[in-house]
Amino acid sequence: MTENLVNRKEARIKYLDQDKISRDFPILKRKVKGRRLVYLDSAATSQKPRQVIQKISEYYERYNANPHRGIHTLSGESTEAYEGARTRLARFLNAPANGVVFTKNCTEAINLVAYSWARRRLVDGDEILCTVMDHHSNIVPWQMVAADTGVKLRYVPVTDEGDLDLSKLDELVTGKTRLVAVTGASNVLGTITQLESLIESARAVGALVLVDGAQLVPHVPVDFKAMGADFLAIAGHKMLGPTGIGALVARPELLEEMEPFLGGGGMILDLTLEGSKWIEPPWKFEAGTPVVAEAIGLRAAVDYLDEIGMEAIRQHEKKLVNYALREFAKIEDFHLYGELGPERHTATFSFNIGDSRGGIIHPHDVGTYFDSLGLAIRAGHHCAKPLMRRFKVVSMSRASCYLYNSESDIDKLVDAIHKARKFFTGV
Amino acid sequence: MTENLVNRKEARIKYLDQDKISRDFPILKRKVKGRRLVYLDSAATSQKPRQVIQKISEYYERYNANPHRGIHTLSGESTEAYEGARTRLARFLNAPANGVVFTKNCTEAINLVAYSWARRRLVDGDEILCTVMDHHSNIVPWQMVAADTGVKLRYVPVTDEGDLDLSKLDELVTGKTRLVAVTGASNVLGTITQLESLIESARAVGALVLVDGAQLVPHVPVDFKAMGADFLAIAGHKMLGPTGIGALVARPELLEEMEPFLGGGGMILDLTLEGSKWIEPPWKFEAGTPVVAEAIGLRAAVDYLDEIGMEAIRQHEKKLVNYALREFAKIEDFHLYGELGPERHTATFSFNIGDSRGGIIHPHDVGTYFDSLGLAIRAGHHCAKPLMRRFKVVSMSRASCYLYNSESDIDKLVDAIHKARKFFTGV
Amino acid sequence: MEFEDLYQEIILDHYRKPRNICEGDDTGHICVKHENPLCGDELSLHMKMNRNDTIKDICYRARGCSISISSASIMTEAVKGLKKNEAMELIETVRRMMHGEVVGDGLGDIEALQGVAKFPVRVKCALLAWMALKDALQSPYRQR
């Protein structure tokens, strides 16, 4: 109750200017099936403010050029903008700029570690610890490493409440553990994981830690140095940036020791017919023409997020979580997965709607029906099959919010849930 | 002479509408150092017509969404646009759509083959044949494979004229050869390579062929099926498309047999804690959120190229080559590398300017000086160090043209060459 | 993509009151199980054939969306009593209908599946039961 009072107070000071924000996102004016779009699929990819879209056009219209070592004006400008984006992202995350490698998405960032570090360092008998809550992108790369090297994968289980079950962490993190690969926030449950405990355990046995930040960094203020992880993978397109951009953030010493991943132009110090010497990181890991417009777009996204303030965004999402949990609780025969409350929850909600015969309305039906009302949600396994099995379902419906969503969007969601049940079950 | 007459005639029929084209590229209105930009760095990356820039903005403003299996309207539209881009590119290259894998650049496409095919199939004793003319992006991946597997690399030498020296091809392509990795056109010399002979030799010994099409596909009509290669790697950003896009084009049967490269969401048929099953290619190779806006931009680029016609573009470039070679021949103490004439030459020219003391004016000086005149050229080793060594230089100046360049740009180039010499040598 | 084309009243009716759900255990001689791991649809089909190659009995158990369930319900109703070759023809007609190649006229409830063709992601759901039937008909145990 006190907490609620405090929240209310902060509301007046910190809460977002929703009108201004929705004006910034051109797509939110879009009509779908004759209704104003209600976009509840930001966990898949976020929408982009015009500030981001404009910077991309501006790049192509004014100074597009390959940044690598060009000495003409355009190339100088594009190099500056590209490297400026790196520095800016590093500042946003309080990470060293030479620890930021741009990739095409979060998945590539994780695979980079799997190929350049894990495959080169780990041997039969070593262990990697994943979690049952993780996205396929933070499981498959390790399964592939395991298949190639004999490394064993173990998984942190998930509790009924949708939390990582750390009760047996001592048995899971042992002298054999070389890497803990864990998501910072679940793309399904919205759960914000117990990174502190996990990183501490890993440290105690000398294991490295990779945090999948795809769902964390867009929603929660993150300080890479304070966090103490070795690697942080992020998805630029989920934090208002364009498609085609992600990043691996790493301790520079680690990058220094790692072999390159993709080989090619731009990462060569010297090359003879016999072999090559690499330039220093992060460029060692950016072979080929870089994702220039994408990095510039991401920089504009970071500027936008920072102007609003990650704390304010977090506050806003807590408010949405509070409101949604309260409203969901009123719905009968409704299964929400993950119930840790606003402090441990991003504004991402996965659920199933009972069909009043003991079954559920298939999420694909829910998704299509919601679409007819203008609501964009996602339905399926959300690239988290182990988590689906954990909750004994094949799929879930997911509504995921971001800074441009408001309580009235939650109202529309709740209304749609009722309507969907009526439509499909007839009652 | 007859050739020239014919060219003249064709000029009236086929040559490009240069005025319209330059109006289509907003950046060409840009002033650099007070002068209208003359962009001669298209081999590094091409400029983009407004048709491409607009399609990208439109995507973000109207239907941005993660395409993977979404069932809401936006996701449906973005899936359609993304897959439509694949089909369109396939049609442009006369390749099967399920043989087109989108990547972030050409380098990633080549590395995909190095990781998913070469590393899994080749063993100590096998050989890969590269060429001395190739870009680092088509050498380093194979050097890395060689270092890991014991495979031996061999290189086709280059003649003084800048051609691949196929005189000893019998000795280079043997029963041990498993892959021939060769560029379709040199990013330095402009040489269009003898793909037909190379592919024939490779076929004869059962070796696969990877063509690096980064400099071929933007300039020469390419028919993947007729060409007979197994893999074709391309760089979308060098053919009017945005940054952050390339593609691997492959025979689908080959993709079918290959292990995936990047592991993660979007390429999973089923996943348990023990392992995974992959979906079919090309999606098996596109883990994570795809490069959606980039593919859509590339599609607009392909539409643009096709509307003008690749034959007409080729014709235009031949005209530029003819003109440039004639003008270059008049310059004293001027070293042009690669002299095969318009039929075997894209409009890319690498050269050094003598300093009248037996040395050369360093390309970095040339580049900076040209920039002061508004000319954007590239200077350095052009990610082709073996080729630099072959010509006993450390670096070259390179002017590379595309459909938006005209004979008057060549005039400006020639003028700048004279001025640069005067400026640096004082004579 | 018109929502109403997809969820026609007939579809919803079959979904809410599915016909020919298997009861008991050993429900047929031919048994085929199909699944679509992408969306979690799962269907097992049980079928008995007459000596003269007609479908005597057919029932199914399914987990899935309204489209896959109603399609199974509609399918089982439509094919009971058909000869093998008639059923195979019908399967092909439905398949082509789903891909927008033909219009299914005079097919009774099957016509209601027509709207699915406009929703490419849902075509697999609609075809699940029909592909299972195809498998069952081609099964070597068919004559038992």
Next chain:
Amino acid sequence: MEFEDLYQEIILDHYRKPRNICEGDDTGHICVKHENPLCGDELSLHMKMNRNDTIKDICYRARGCSISISSASIMTEAVKGLKKNEAMELIETVRRMMHGEVVGDGLGDIEALQGVAKFPVRVKCALLAWMALKDALQSPYRQR
């Protein structure tokens, strides 16, 4: 980035008529070679020290751009006769100048290098000779 700031008359003069190019073969006691594989600049520096730690003779051979060559020419002229610690200080001043941290006033021809600071890609060229000198001064053979 102003072109004229980079290519000042003094720079061009040193480039066109470089001073202190080594002649003959064994040209010094201390010999250091530096290169920048990215742009192909290459410089070997030959130096003799007096017993009292002053630079007695210095010359170089170089392949490179106008900036690296003129910088080498300017450097050798400037440091001949300097004590080791004076030379080290000067190197540091030039390094900071190149990074825009100080303005080099009263440094004679060295001032002309100032403009390079605005061309980040060329800073390495300008510093090549100075970094080679630093190495040479710190070389263990210095007292011979």
